[in-house]
Amino acid sequence: MATTTTFERVYIWERPVRLYHWVTVASMLVLVATGLIIGRPPAFLTAGDASASQWFGTVRFLHFAAGYVFLFAFLIRVYWMFAGNDYARWYNFYPLTPARFRRWLAGVVQVVKVDLLQVQKEPVQVRGHNAMAAATYGVVFLVTIFQVVTGFALYAPMSDAWLPQLFAWVVPMMGGDANVRIWHHLATWFFIVFSAIHIYLSVFHDYVEAEGEISSMVSGSKYFHRR
Ligand code: HEM
Numbered sequence: 507m508a509t510t511t512t513f514e515r516v517y518i519w520e521r522p523v524r525l526y527h528w529v530t531v532a533s534m535l536v537l538v539a540t541g542l543i544i545g546r547p548p549a550f551l552t553a554g555d556a557s558a559s560q561w562f563g564t565v566r567f568l569h570f571a572a573g574y575v576f577l578f579a580f581l582i583r584v585y586w587m588f589a590g591n592d593y594a595r596w597y598n599f600y601p602l603t604p605a606r607f608r609r610w611l612a613g614v615v616q617v618v619k620v621d622l623l624q625v626q627k628e629p630v631q632v633r634g635h636n637a638m639a640a641a642t643y644g645v646v647f648l649v650t651i652f653q654v655v656t657g658f659a660l661y662a663p664m665s666d667a668w669l670p671q672l673f674a675w676v677v678p679m680m681g682g683d684a685n686v687r688i689w690h691h692l693a694t695w696f697f698i699v700f701s702a703i704h705i706y707l708s709v710f711h712d713y714v715e716a717e718g719e720i721s722s723m724v725s726g727s728k729y730f731h732r733r
């Protein structure tokens with residue numbers, strides 16, 4: 507028998523959050539693909555003219571261009587951590603006061619009970635990110651800063667632009683180019699593993715809770731069951 511459910515539509519993710527999210531996804535696809543090629547370049551043998559085999563230069567150019575896009579999307583998000591609505595603010599990701607920290611910890615316990623141990627049937631009642639997800643995004647933002655700093659540091663010797671030069675000091679501090687590249691490479695795997703788990707969990711929550719989780723990152727709104 508068909509049942510009727512009433513949903514409340516709530517606007518959660520404002521435009522800058524959604525813009526940041528999808529521009530980050532697009533630039534990250536380019537950065538991971540080109541980065542892994544830069545890290546282990548395939549040896550192509552060709553009988554063609556040298557002027558027609560600048561493909562590795564193109565790969566590197568795409569990496570640096572996507573690096574700028576990745577940085578500017580992140581800067582928009584950082585601005586929105588201070589200017590956006592309650593769901594977008596910095597304290598969701600970094601609950602630094604004792605009261606916020608206690609509330610965050612209670613949220614994590616609830617997520618563990620409901621989603622991991624499945625000992626509690628009532629769904630987690632939050633509108634923005636749940637406490638566990640928010641903490642993970644807090645780490646993603648920090649690794650983003652690390653990846654931008656090490657990326658522009660590696661880029662500094664190849665560019666006269668002022669922005670990469672701001673990070674030139676990082677290379678000697680980290681013990682040379684090779685070390686920076688190893689760390690930059692490791693952080694890449696953080697993003698790959700995070701993305702796999704993140705996409706799985708987004709689909710899982712969308713399916714189990716049926717509140718429009720995935721489309722909310724497109725339209726901005728989620729649909730909550732009126733109980
Ligand atoms: C999530 C973002 C990023 C990912 C996943 C990523 C990934 C990678 C990887 C895997 C490498 C090869 C490292 C190795 O194995 O030796 C690399 C190299 C490099 N990346 Fe990134 N990167 C990112 C962001 C950036 C940014 C923002 C910049 C700044 C322009 C940048 C600039 C560079 C440079 C200059 C190199 C060395 C290129 C060379 O020596 O030919 N990266 N990146």
Ligand code: HEM
Pocket residue numbers: 523526527530531534583594634635636639640643646697700701704705708719720721722723
């Ligand atoms: C097709 C792939 C993806 C889908 C469907 C997707 C979906 C979503 C959804 C539904 C949310 C809100 C979830 C919540 O409330 O916890 C979210 C948030 C987020 N996602 Fe994704 N995501 C995808 C790929 C990625 C990738 C590749 C990254 C970066 C590595 C990423 C980084 C983030 C971040 C940082 C947030 C927090 C947004 C904020 O508050 O600024 N996502 N994503």
